[in-house]
Amino acid sequence: MIAAADVTPTWYLLLAAALFAIGCTGVLVRRNPLVMFMCIELMLNAVNLSFVAFSRTYLDIKGQTTVFFVLVVAAAEVVVGLGIVVAILRRRPSANADDIAELKG
Amino acid sequence: MIEVIVFIAASLMVIGGALGVVLRSNPVHAALSLVLTLFGVAVHFVSMEAHFLAAVQVIVYAGAIVVLFLFVIMLLGVDKVEDLRTEPMMRQRYLGPLVGVGVLGLVGTAVIVARGRTIVQSVEGLDTVGHDANVKQLARSLFSDYVFAFELTSVLLVIAVVGTVLLARRPNKGLQAAREKAGVNA
Incomplete structure (x- = not known):
């Protein structure tokens, strides 16, 4: 059935779209700030996947260079984000994302 | 043939792990599902000959970032199950998946409609000769x-x-x- 099929960029892009949609749903549904961060990582990975797929399609290394920078920014974002989560949860151990609606301590 | 099998196996890892992140109510299980997704993406990178990014994906994401998540979970002791019944915004729990399906439908339709359109290839091209061509070019x-x-x-x-x-x-x-x-x- 699929034996003759070739893996085209469309397959990767559809997979990336599915991954992005799952991550988007997760951010909206979950209320634990840590799990929301993980869902943001899912969305970043979906975008990385499509960047590499386009790099392969267009035979251009710049897509992969962009993914490198996305990785660096994602690492910095996780470090700062987890720092904020630690600072909030240390004060109120059972806080979820809706408790932090007011930017007050 | 082998590419199709690798694609399907890695995609099952990616989607299964992603669903695990969203659906498991224990944050530790969610973090471990995230590792599965990140490994699947790394396998996709290898099959697209982005070797350096695959290595970095495993080292930085699956290694450093997920361990950081697990550290924070253990440090704060928030590894208890999320109570899904206390929900200040009740409707958001049901509208969220709807938004997800909408995003998937929109992007999926765009991808399918645009498939096989004209491709302008760069003059440089991707180096594939030699075992470290990808790293050198990057x-x-x-x-x-x-x-x-x-x-x-x-x-x-x-x-x-x-x-x-x-x-x-x-x-x-x-x-x-x-x-x-x-x-x-x-």
Whole structure:
């Protein structure tokens, strides 16, 4: 059935779209700030996947260079984000994302 | 044939792990599902001949970032199951998946409609000769065209480190008392 099929960029892009949609749903549904961060990582990975797929399609290394920078920014974002989560949860151990609606301590 | 099998296996890892992140109510299980997804993406990178990014994906994402998540979970002891019944915004729990399906439908339709459109290939092309061609080409791009951005990332990382240390630091009690005694408003 699929034996003759070739893996085209469309397959990767559809997979990336599915991954992005799952991550988007997760951010909206979950209320634990840590799990929301993980869902943001899912969305970043979906975008990385499509960047590499386009790099392969267009035979251009710049897509992969962009993914490198996305990785660096994602690492910095996780470090700062987890720092904020630690600072909030240390004060109120059972806080979820809706408790932090007011930017007050 | 083999590419199709690899694609399907890795895609099952990616989607299964992603669903695990969203659906498992225990944060530790969610973090471990995230590892599965990140490994699946790394396998996709290998099959698209982005070897360097696959290695970095495993080392930085599956290695460092997920371990950081697990550290924070254990440090704060928040590894208890999320109570799904206490929900301040009741409707959001049902509208969220709807938005997800909408995003998937929109992007999926765009991808399917646009498939096989004209492709303008770059003049450079991707180097595939030699076992380290991908790394060399990526390095050449990074240290010639994007060297300024590359240097700026070091500034970003320093700012992130300093900011995190400031955020996570407990306020120094002795210093605060000394400041109050001296009448300085911190």
